[in-house]
Every structure is written in structure tokens, then in C-alpha cells.
Amino acid sequence: MAVETNGDTGPPASRRLIPRTRPAERIAAVVLVVAALAIAGQFAWQEHHARAPVPGPTPASVVASATIGAVDAPTSEAIVGTAVHISGWALDPKGIRGVEIRLDGHPYAARYGIPRPDVAQVKTGYSDSAAAGFAFDGDFAPLTPQRHELTVVAVNRAATETVLARKGLVPEVALEQWRPLYVQRYGEQDTPFYIIPALSGIGLGGADELDTAYTEYLSPTFRVGMRVPILYLRTTLGAGRDWIFDPDWDIEKRCGERRIAEDSLSMTMSHAIAHKLPVLFTLNGGVWADAGCDVPDWDVNDHLEQDIANCQWNEKNEVMPDDFLKHLPGSTDAPELARSLTFNAYAAQNRHYKRRNLQAAARMVMAFARDHPELFIGIALDADTYLNPFFDEKQWYDYNPGTLRQFRDWLKSSGPYAGKPPPGVPDLSRYRRKQPLTLAQVRKLAGKPWRTWEEVDPPRSFPREGKPFWEDAWTHEWEVFRRHLVHLHYDDLAQWLGEIGVPKSR
Structure with a gap:
């Protein structure tokens, strides 16, 4: 040397x-490990980027x-x-x-x-x-x-x-040692590998310097972008406009001292174009999207949750106040996690607003993708789709009447599972069970003397003593159905995007 x-x-x-240090509040620390494409590296990168004045x-x-x-x-x-x-x-x-x-x-x-x-x-x-x-x-x-x-x-x-x-x-x-092998296997046109920090507050400086922080590492096979949440049920034109999605949402709208939402779709797109930053758009209408505070005049999720018919019910047929878990350790201030929308196929209002606003946001994203294909990574869907897990086995979900009706349909492969959905309910025949159950089989599984299908009820107690609940055959059927509800909801979201031309690969 x-x-x-x-x-x-x-x-x-x-x-x-x-000293060239940054303020202590950091956005992300990303370790770049791209075996056979790029070089491992580590960066600490902060939320506030203004240089401290010289004293x-x-x-x-x-x-x-x-x-x-x-x-x-x-x-x-x-x-x-x-x-x-x-x-x-x-x-x-x-x-x-x-x-x-x-x-x-x-x-x-x-x-x-x-x-x-x-x-x-x-x-x-x-x-x-x-x-x-x-x-x-x-x-x-x-x-x-x-x-x-x-x-x-x-x-x-x-x-x-x-x-x-x-x-x-x-x-x-x-930076070049593996390129010949890559070209041999994938050619020159393959999708690059992306490092995508999950960011928010883009208009508040949340992505500052991301476009330059990794410049020396970029290549045709390795790029940097950002993943930004767009709360399509929360950032709307409000109750007076039937909660239509608003791409130009004003991030200064507040509930108390807290911003209702920190990002708008238009602002995110403008930043991406100005800084040539690819974007993975997270179109989020899940429970965390409205957990910060209750604003039913703006957030259609909060509005729908005011009617318990739209909500998940616990095993006692209760719907808890949304802020019932506001002291949950580790959550944000006053989280509203106790009340969630039901996923059952009979929840027509929930499905209507979610489909309409999701498609409205996605149409704008696809217009952006057509105009700036090099800046469009893809669309991620609701990150918070689950039956309420926040009660830690003290309460169990979902026992909404519509969910119970769908459970019975699923068990015997009737109604929407038989290709005969009522008006406003999707055709679920492609999810039909391979072996539908008879009422007699259900009685045997549950150990109950039910005489009609209307009496069939899922388990509502889950003991750990004696025979644990996870070994119970009837509980197993209920658990399989609960997972089916979540999978079905993701399928709905993906299908709704497909209806407006979002390719499956994105």
C-alpha cells in the first residue's frame, strides 16, 4: 500500500x-447485503437532516x-x-x-x-x-x-x-465481479433488486437524502427506493363527500396535536418524480391505519366502526370501545385497536367503501406507473389484515352474525360457496370445501345436539387445562375458517386491483 x-x-x-453527526432521531439503519449483485454496506440515516449551525x-x-x-x-x-x-x-x-x-x-x-x-x-x-x-x-x-x-x-x-x-x-x-453470471442467467432486462426503507412524512422531510445516500452503490441490478403508506380509507374528502379518496390530502389536518395522516398520494408522487426515487406504494386500510385517533368525519373506517354491525365481535357478542386498549404497552399514544371491521362476505358497507377507495387510489398509482415506469416498484396491500389479536387470549374474534352465517355456509358449501350468493355478496364457489359437512357430522365434531343449521355455533371457550383447545376437532374447523377469512380478504383486495388493470406481477 x-x-x-x-x-x-x-x-x-x-x-x-x-462534527458531521446527525440529530439522534433516525429514520433507518440499512445493511446492504446483495450477494452476487452488489456489496454489503451499512448506513445510519436520520429523520432530520438540517446541518447544525456553527457556534x-x-x-x-x-x-x-x-x-x-x-x-x-x-x-x-x-x-x-x-x-x-x-x-x-x-x-x-x-x-x-x-x-x-x-x-x-x-x-x-x-x-x-x-x-x-x-x-x-x-x-x-x-x-x-x-x-x-x-x-x-x-x-x-x-x-x-x-x-x-x-x-x-x-x-x-x-x-x-x-x-x-x-x-x-x-x-x-x-461492483462488477458477478455481472457476467447475472447477465448469463437473467439477461439485461431483469427487475433490479431494491432496498426499500419504510418511510412516512415524505412532505415533512421523511425521505430527505435517500436519493443521494446510496449513490455509489447503485447499478442496473441494484436500486434504492421508498415504501410509503397511503391510508386510502383515512385520507378522504370527508363525510360531506361520502368519504371519497383524496389524493391531495392536507397533511396539516389534525386531531388534537396529532396529524390525521402524514402522507398524501400526490405529494409522494411529486417527491418521487423530483428526486427520481422509485416507490412501493403501501395502500393501507387495515386496523393500524386508523389507530392514532378517531376522526369519523374524515376516516370512513372510523365512521363504519360506529355501527357494531360492521365490526368484529368477541365470543361474548360484545364490541369493545375503540380506545379500550389505549394503555396497551408498546403501542402509540391512545391507540384505537380494540374495534376492527369485520371481513365477512355479508358486510356490504365495509366491502363497498374499501373496494371503491382502494381502486380510486390504485388508478392514480397506475397512471403514475404509465408515465414513470422506472419509478414504480409495485403496490403492497393492507399490512394489518387479521382478526383482532390485541386481547391476548382474553377475548376471541370474530363472532359477528355475518361471520357466523358465512361459517355455516362454508361448513356445508351452501350459498356463496355453492355459486348462489345473495345480492351484493361475492361468488365464493372457488373456495368450496372438497368435502362439505353434513349437520350430523358437525354435531359429532362439536359434541352438540343441534337440530338445525341455524343453531350451529363455533367454539366460544378455549381451555388449556385437560384437553387443550388446539387438539379439539371443532376448534380446528373454526380456526381453519378464521384463516380462510383473512386469506379471502387479501384475495378480494388483489382482485379489486386486478379489475382496474394492476398486473399480478406488481
Whole structure:
């Protein structure tokens, strides 16, 4: 390895006299592991990106108690190649003994003591501030084709070490070593591999610097994008407009001090276009989408939940207040998780609004995809589709009358499962059981003397003592059906997207 230190003072420090750290609140820490396509790397990336202002001159009597400093160059996390030039400054009240550049833990000395009058002008309380600069030039060839950890460490005269920066050194060959094999197997047109941080508050800076933070790692087979939630049942034109989906939702609408929703579809698309960031749109109408606060004038989910006929019921035929679990540990402030919409096929209002608003949002997404195909990753559906699990075996769901009716239909393969759905109910014949049950078989499974199908009822107690409930045959039938409800709802969502032309691959 050839190493040369020189007297380069680096760029003026008037804008770099504060260590190049970010505020503590972070958006994401993403480890890039793309075996055979790109190089593993690790980044910490924060929610607020404004640089801290440079403080005024430091009085000699007021000196920081720890090492401070900054790396002026390079500014990016990744250095592609084997040659590096690093410059910056460091100060410590005890004095700086030296600055080291460590490659995979192996130390190399930088030159310390380079005049930095710009630092001295601001940091007057340090004896070494006039010559606080450091510089390092070196070529670490040859290197193995992978990402190497490069750390800049300041060591004070008491031998205390402070890391000023961590960067990745990536030999150029590492970015190309697997490309011939990739082209041989997949050709040049295959879909790239995406790293997609889940973000929100895009218009509030939630995706700042995402378009530049990973630049050195990008390639035709590896790209970076963002996954953004669009709450299509919550961001609407309101009750006066029958809760029609609003792509231009005003993110400043609030319930108390909290924003009702932090993202609008239009704002997300505009940001994607302006910053050339691909998007995975999460069209979310699940329970967490309305958990923050109750706003039935805007959120059609909250409106529907006001009628218990639209809700999931517990085994005691109860529907709890939505904020019943507001003190649930680990949840957000005042979560509204106790009340959820039922998924049964007879819940016509729920299905109507969900289908209408989902399709409205998806149509706009597909228009975006046609105009900007390179920015469209795909659509993810409700991330929160489940029968209410938040009561931790203290309550069980869903015993809504419509759900019980569908359970009986499913057991005997009648009604919608026989291709004879009532008006407004979907044809479920493709989900018909391979072996429908007779009433006699159901009585035997449940151990109940039911005389008619209307009397058939799922289990409502789940003991762990004696014969545990998970070994009970009747409970097994109920559990299979409950899972079927969730799967069926996802199938409905996907089918509704297919109806407006969203391809299955997306």
C-alpha cells in the first residue's frame, strides 16, 4: 500500500466546524447485503437532516470535555476504488496525539497539525486550534472484492479514542465481479433488486437524502427506493363527500396535536418524480391505519366502526370501545385497536367503501406507473389484515352474525360457496370445501345436539387445562375458517386491483 501524508489544508471549515453527526432521531439503519449483485454496506440515516449551525467563538474558559472534529472529505459514505484522500480537523482539551485511518481495523497514521485558521477563528478555547487539521492520502491496492470498513479515529494525549467517521471502501472490481453470471442467467432486462426503507412524512422531510445516500452503490441490478403508506380509507374528502379518496390530502389536518395522516398520494408522487426515487406504494386500510385517533368525519373506517354491525365481535357478542386498549404497552399514544371491521362476505358497507377507495387510489398509482415506469416498484396491500389479536387470549374474534352465517355456509358449501350468493355478496364457489359437512357430522365434531343449521355455533371457550383447545376437532374447523377469512380478504383486495388493470406481477 502506498501512503503519503501532505500539507493539504482541505476545504475551508467555515461550514464544517461541527462534527458531521446527525440529530439522534433516525429514520433507518440499512445493511446492504446483495450477494452476487452488489456489496454489503451499512448506513445510519436520520429523520432530520438540517446541518447544525456553527457556534460563535468559544471563550478560553469554556472548552468541551471531549474530542470534537469532522471529516471534510470525502463527504459520501462509500469510496469506490482503492485510493483515498481524507481530510478534516480534530480538537481535544487535552490535546490531540494523532489521527488514524483504520482499514478493517489496521491503523495508518494521518498527518496531524495542518494549519486551519478557519477552525482557530471559531474554536478559540483550544490550544491546538490553529493547527487542528489532518490529511491522509493512500492507495490500499490490492484489496479483496468486497466492502471494507474505513474508520477515522482521533486519539487524544490521554490515549482516549474518538471515531470521527465510518466509511466504506469498495474496490471497483467488487461492483462488477458477478455481472457476467447475472447477465448469463437473467439477461439485461431483469427487475433490479431494491432496498426499500419504510418511510412516512415524505412532505415533512421523511425521505430527505435517500436519493443521494446510496449513490455509489447503485447499478442496473441494484436500486434504492421508498415504501410509503397511503391510508386510502383515512385520507378522504370527508363525510360531506361520502368519504371519497383524496389524493391531495392536507397533511396539516389534525386531531388534537396529532396529524390525521402524514402522507398524501400526490405529494409522494411529486417527491418521487423530483428526486427520481422509485416507490412501493403501501395502500393501507387495515386496523393500524386508523389507530392514532378517531376522526369519523374524515376516516370512513372510523365512521363504519360506529355501527357494531360492521365490526368484529368477541365470543361474548360484545364490541369493545375503540380506545379500550389505549394503555396497551408498546403501542402509540391512545391507540384505537380494540374495534376492527369485520371481513365477512355479508358486510356490504365495509366491502363497498374499501373496494371503491382502494381502486380510486390504485388508478392514480397506475397512471403514475404509465408515465414513470422506472419509478414504480409495485403496490403492497393492507399490512394489518387479521382478526383482532390485541386481547391476548382474553377475548376471541370474530363472532359477528355475518361471520357466523358465512361459517355455516362454508361448513356445508351452501350459498356463496355453492355459486348462489345473495345480492351484493361475492361468488365464493372457488373456495368450496372438497368435502362439505353434513349437520350430523358437525354435531359429532362439536359434541352438540343441534337440530338445525341455524343453531350451529363455533367454539366460544378455549381451555388449556385437560384437553387443550388446539387438539379439539371443532376448534380446528373454526380456526381453519378464521384463516380462510383473512386469506379471502387479501384475495378480494388483489382482485379489486386486478379489475382496474394492476398486473399480478406488481
